[in-house]
Amino acid sequence: MRIGVFVCHCGSNIEGTVDTAEVSRIASDYPEVAFATDTMYACSEPGQDGIIEAIGEHKLDGVVVASCTPRMHEATFRNTLERAGLNPYMFEMANIREHVSWIGKDREANTNKAADLVRMAVEKLRRNRPLTPKEFDINRRVLVIGGGVAGIQAALDCADAGLEVIMVERESTIGGKMAKLDKTFPTVDCSSCILGPRMVEVAQHPNITLHAYSEVDGVSGYVGNFSVKIKKKARYVDWNKCTGCGECVEKCPSRKAPNTFDELIGPGRAINIPFPQAIPKKATINADYCIRLTKGKCGACEKVCPAGAIDFDQQDEIISEEVGAVVAATGYDLFDWTVYEEYGGGRYPDVITSLQYERLLSASGPTGGHVKRPSDGKEPKNVVFIQCVGSRDKSVDRPYCSGFCCMYTAKQAILTKDHIPDSTSYVFYMDIRAPGKLYDEFTRRAMEEYGAQYIRGRVGMVYPDGKGNLTVRGADTLLGKQVEIQADLVVLAVGVESAKNSPQLAEKLRISYDKYGFFMEGHPKLKPCETNTAGVYLAGACQGPKDIPASVAQGSAAASKVIGLFSKKKLKSDPQTALVDIKRCIGCGKCVLTCPFGAIKETDFRGQPKAEVIETVCQGCGICSSTCPQGAIQLRHFTDNQILAEVEAICRF
Amino acid sequence: MPVLNGRELRIVGFLCNWCSYGGADTAGVARFDQPTDLRIIRVPCSGRIDPLFIAKAFMNGADGVLVSGCHPRDCHYSEGNYYARRRLEVFKQFITVLGIEPERFEYTWVSASEGQRWQEVVTKFTDQVHALGPMAPIPEVALSKLAQTEGTDLRTAITEEA
Numbered sequence: 001m002r003i004g005v006f007v008c009h010c011g012s013n014i015e016g017t018v019d020t021a022e023v024s025r026i027a028s029d030y031p032e033v034a035f036a037t038d039t040m041y042a043c044s045e046p047g048q049d050g051i052i053e054a055i056g057e058h059k060l061d062g063v064v065v066a067s068c069t070p071r072m073h074e075a076t077f078r079n080t081l082e083r084a085g086l087n088p089y090m091f092e093m094a095n096i097r098e099h100v101s102w103i104g105k106d107r108e109a110n111t112n113k114a115a116d117l118v119r120m121a122v123e124k125l126r127r128n129r130p131l132t133p134k135e136f137d138i139n140r141r142v143l144v145i146g147g148g149v150a151g152i153q154a155a156l157d158c159a160d161a162g163l164e165v166i167m168v169e170r171e172s173t174i175g176g177k178m179a180k181l182d183k184t185f186p187t188v189d190c191s192s193c194i195l196g197p198r199m200v201e202v203a204q205h206p207n208i209t210l211h212a213y214s215e216v217d218g219v220s221g222y223v224g225n226f227s228v229k230i231k232k233k234a235r236y237v238d239w240n241k242c243t244g245c246g247e248c249v250e251k252c253p254s255r256k257a258p259n260t261f262d263e264l265i266g267p268g269r270a271i272n273i274p275f276p277q278a279i280p281k282k283a284t285i286n287a288d289y290c291i292r293l294t295k296g297k298c299g300a301c302e303k304v305c306p307a308g309a310i311d312f313d314q315q316d317e318i319i320s321e322e323v324g325a326v327v328a329a330t331g332y333d334l335f336d337w338t339v340y341e342e343y344g345g346g347r348y349p350d351v352i353t354s355l356q357y358e359r360l361l362s363a364s365g366p367t368g369g370h371v372k373r374p375s376d377g378k379e380p381k382n383v384v385f386i387q388c389v390g391s392r393d394k395s396v397d398r399p400y401c402s403g404f405c406c407m408y409t410a411k412q413a414i415l416t417k418d419h420i421p422d423s424t425s426y427v428f429y430m431d432i433r434a435p436g437k438l439y440d441e442f443t444r445r446a447m448e449e450y451g452a453q454y455i456r457g458r459v460g461m462v463y464p465d466g467k468g469n470l471t472v473r474g475a476d477t478l479l480g481k482q483v484e485i486q487a488d489l490v491v492l493a494v495g496v497e498s499a500k501n502s503p504q505l506a507e508k509l510r511i512s513y514d515k516y517g518f519f520m521e522g523h524p525k526l527k528p529c530e531t532n533t534a535g536v537y538l539a540g541a542c543q544g545p546k547d548i549p550a551s552v553a554q555g556s557a558a559a560s561k562v563i564g565l566f567s568k569k570k571l572k573s574d575p576q577t578a579l580v581d582i583k584r585c586i587g588c589g590k591c592v593l594t595c596p597f598g599a600i601k602e603t604d605f606r607g608q609p610k611a612e613v614i615e616t617v618c619q620g621c622g623i624c625s626s627t628c629p630q631g632a633i634q635l636r637h638f639t640d641n642q643i644l645a646e647v648e649a650i651c652r653f
Numbered sequence: 654m655p656v657l658n659g660r661e662l663r664i665v666g667f668l669c670n671w672c673s674y675g676g677a678d679t680a681g682v683a684r685f686d687q688p689t690d691l692r693i694i695r696v697p698c699s700g701r702i703d704p705l706f707i708a709k710a711f712m713n714g715a716d717g718v719l720v721s722g723c724h725p726r727d728c729h730y731s732e733g734n735y736y737a738r739r740r741l742e743v744f745k746q747f748i749t750v751l752g753i754e755p756e757r758f759e760y761t762w763v764s765a766s767e768g769q770r771w772q773e774v775v776t777k778f779t780d781q782v783h784a785l786g787p788m789a790p791i792p793e794v795a796l797s798k799l800a801q802t803e804g805t806d807l808r809t810a811i812t813e814e815a
Binding site for chain 1 (some may be wrong): 660661663665670671672674675678680681682684687688689692693695697698700701702705709710714716726727729731734738740764765766767
């Protein structure tokens, strides 16, 4: 074998702390290395052309590139090899940037380590064999998890492109957080007026099947061929019969049920339709609060329902769907604001969250759009907004900025003035973050035209003043003094955290999530809506805090990725699969039992039971290889011999 | 490659591609300083790691071996790290039979977002191996014991455990 080694400078990223010329000099002495050089940017066009040229000139049949992580550029260089007429799998990478130059400054030690890593790659490459991908069919249906604005956008874009879409929404209506908003910044247009038609489109689109009040129970399979189990939670109402007339809600005597759509500030009923524009507009019974289901009495809804839709015997139902791609758009949840005891959230009724305030402002909210404070229904004159409640605060483990709280606070200050012209809004802020289009202008308008009083500083304490109002005591760091404000209502601009159970969903989808539970994108800059699992895409705030425009943009981006994926006639499988050595296999069947994908089946070979790998199903994990008592099943590209060769390359005396 | 005059020891790291290798990348991108002793072998899944790879590394003169994969339940291949956990735990119990200090072998879980954690794991483990110093050659007796268990016996034992 004739191996070429290319040691990349990556500008000063590698060259700064690794002597790349020395590494390539050392590498030229490694076995079977016919050519070694250092190069400025191996991944650039001249860099790749240089590799192609060297392959031709030195008759190379294998290439090692020592540069960045293979998670970044392995595919790039495999392409380069293909263009040069080599098999793309005759390629190995040594990661001398993330794992060497960026984690230490000792040039000698780094050079030494880089040379070791190159040696490992060379030893592995010497044992590589050319591989060819197989083709397999795609199921051209897509699952969208989450019916918020990002999921709706992704679903509609896919459906308009002619794809069949299955949408799963955990609540009884789609619309997500946006449906709860009164107005949106910076245009102050009515949220449900722009979202409502999109929701209706989802309901009416012939290509979209909506499963509301449902959850993804399990996902198996792989890109192009996922099978998904969806749990349709018992709603105790036959949705095929329910017309959404709302008679049952009127008559329901159980009034203690939480009204989650109104963020718990409105009256709740055990049987409930979230809001007038709900899609689907169907009633759902909350089993924990229904008197009939808990105590066996009542049944008022059953008596009044003109459609006879109430069904107290309904059970959770599991259905299966086959799809080829998945878009996760599960959104976000609010930070638990009661953690900040000094603000009195949860203790004083007139300390509310921004989303609760949004419901107070909304015409479809519990007060019909009249701002009334929860304690006595009085119209507040002084409203104090406290920003960064659960964002940019290490002490509550939320060091990240939630991104849109500055903007919605400005919007709410403006709306407050619109609703109550003789009111004053005070905003305690840390910094104003308004980087979007027309955003800064918008916050300025809140201050200049609407007279919102912005006070830079943190609030130390909120306490009742004994006369039915609240006193907000905080610092004004620009004036350098303490301020006290008498407030009728305190609104906490609560930060964003990942949706409940997102780690569990990530585990089902086999995608990564960060320490806060947000799903990880394939690359923070260049793959913002892909994940590291082929065929699973992200949209909206499940990936990180995002406002509506960003969520919609990512929804469309995810849809375009799905459409791109499905535009191919067939998909190519990764050929780094397991291979059975039929002579060694004793047919014990352990690999069949351990394979998580069911990619190994037992076959009969001249009367003997043997294992056989279904190549298009095999995902290349190699669990079978380390299970086989005979060493008869080997993962191509990661064979025992290759890994041991790497071990040996490091451990030589 | 000469080990840098005793400043460095040979530490082999087996890392799964999806979580820990990504975590090591994240640590690099964040420029978290780490000792240079560790050399990483990328495997698709921690479930791909045969404990015999680790035994072989020690026999070849490795001073320490670190295995890291995805946190249990969070496996790119659904359940690979469960197999890994059982195999590695059995191996950890077994390692003293070979005459190897158990502190020379460690297995951890680091996700792709945990760059900071990776830095801590590497630094702590490297310090731990440095405290023991270079590995003494494995005594002949132990090697013959390994020879007895190598191949079918150990593999069968571990697979059945899994």
